[in-house]
Amino acid sequence: MTGLLDGRAAIVTGAGRGIGRAIAEALVAEGASVIVADNGASISGEGGDPAVARETARALGERAVAFDESVASPGVAKHLVELAVKQFGGIDIVVNNAAILRDAFVFRADPRDWDAVLRNNLSAPFYLINAASAVMREQGKTGRGGSAGYDWGRIVNIVSSAGLYGNPGQAAYASAKAGLFGLTRVTAMDLARAQITANAVAPFARTRVTDIIQPANEAQKTYKERALRIGAHHVANLVTALCSPAAKGITGQLLGVRGREVFLFGQPRPVARLEAGPAATLAHELGARLSDKFTDLTTDLEAFNTEPLV
Numbered sequence: 001m002t003g004l005l006d007g008r009a010a011i012v013t014g015a016g017r018g019i020g021r022a023i024a025e026a027l028v029a030e031g032a033s034v035i036v037a038d039n040g041a042s043i044s045g046e047g048g049d050p051a052v053a054r055e056t057a058r059a060l061g062e063r064a065v066a067f068d069e070s071v072a073s074p075g076v077a078k079h080l081v082e083l084a085v086k087q088f089g090g091i092d093i094v095v096n097n098a099a100i101l102r103d104a105f106v107f108r109a110d111p112r113d114w115d116a117v118l119r120n121n122l123s124a125p126f127y128l129i130n131a132a133s134a135v136m137r138e139q140g141k142t143g144r145g146g147s148a149g150y151d152w153g154r155i156v157n158i159v160s161s162a163g164l165y166g167n168p169g170q171a172a173y174a175s176a177k178a179g180l181f182g183l184t185r186v187t188a189m190d191l192a193r194a195q196i197t198a199n200a201v202a203p204f205a206r207t208r209v210t211d212i213i214q215p216a217n218e219a220q221k222t223y224k225e226r227a228l229r230i231g232a233h234h235v236a237n238l239v240t241a242l243c244s245p246a247a248k249g250i251t252g253q254l255l256g257v258r259g260r261e262v263f264l265f266g267q268p269r270p271v272a273r274l275e276a277g278p279a280a281t282l283a284h285e286l287g288a289r290l291s292d293k294f295t296d297l298t299t300d301l302e303a304f305n306t307e308p309l310v
């Protein structure tokens with residue numbers, strides 16, 4: 001390892017296992033100190049197990065500290081940032097990776113599940129960015145980032161292709177991830193002057209979540225077989241790169257990573273325009289003039305069901 005992140009302090013949520021753990025391992029391997037923030041919940045966000053964060057932190061060594069509370073509240077997010085400042089003298093990197101899943105078709109979903117998913121997957125990243133970025137900006141003024149003014153601070157939000165393409169039964173999850181991308185854009189804008197970057201990464205990797213996929217057809221069976229071959233260390237590699245000094249000019253971007261393949265996603269922008277007539281004719285006009293540019297209902301599982309580069 002190259003000491004790319006020597007002296008940097010990071011918070012990684014959901015770092016007790018899966019992709020978050022791989023990210024924490026990679027950041028520590030490059031010299032960073034890391035708070036392993038993980039409450040040890042089930043995939044659907046129930047229960048908790050403090051041993052999950054503790055065991056990962058222990059395995060990572062003396063530059064890792066365990067934090068086992070749920071990050072889905074503003075008070076806890078503030079407390080987490082205070083812990084980083086107390087333990088490491090500041091905070092340079094925030095990776096919002098923790099997430100839960102409560103899938104149900106939109107016509108059957110329980111609004112309480114919607115609330116829980118939005119709180120964990122979208123509000124929690126906001127709480128942490130809100131608390132951490134205030135400290136990061138102050139650090140800039142006191143020169144923590146280096147001598148020539150502060151040009152350091154990295155926020156990475158782990159999103160999902162489900163939030164870009166959609167997937168049947170994932171209303172809450174996809175909405176939260178799409179929202180997290182919107183939060184990434186505004187964070188990048190609000191922190192641009194402080195030279196703190198914010199990017200979104202859509203990962204693909206084998207974790208306990210891919211392990212429990214129940215294929216409903218041949219295509220899903222193939223998807224699962226392929227997904228099980230993709231290691232989370234590839235995601236960690238991209239996140240580490242985005243956290244490195246050389247990535248200081250990369251902000252507001254939406255990237256994907258699937259094995260050794262890294263994608264830059266386009267961001268929705270108008271692809272066609274017309275001058276509207278009355279409603280009675282507008283739908284015909286939309287169909288006649290723009291339908292070749294309509295986006296079809298391909299799901300993310302269909303779009304990314306190719307042989308992975310591992």
Ligand SMILES: NC(=O)c1ccc[n+]([C@@H]2O[C@H](COP(=O)([O-])OP(=O)(O)OC[C@H]3O[C@@H](n4cnc5c(N)ncnc54)[C@H](O)[C@@H]3O)[C@@H](O)[C@H]2O)c1
Pocket residue numbers: 013014015016017018019020037038039040041042043045052069070071072096097098099100120124158159160161202203204205206207208209210
């Ligand atoms: N695995 C994939 O292929 C894939 C695909 C798309 C997106 N993602 C995203 O990648 C991220 C990691 O997913 P994973 O597959 O490693 O999942 P995972 O369930 O294995 O890990 C998530 C971790 O987050 C923790 N967590 C959940 N809610 C928390 C909370 N409120 N406070 C603290 N910790 C909490 C859990 O205890 C768990 O250890 C998620 O954001 C997920 O949406 C994963």
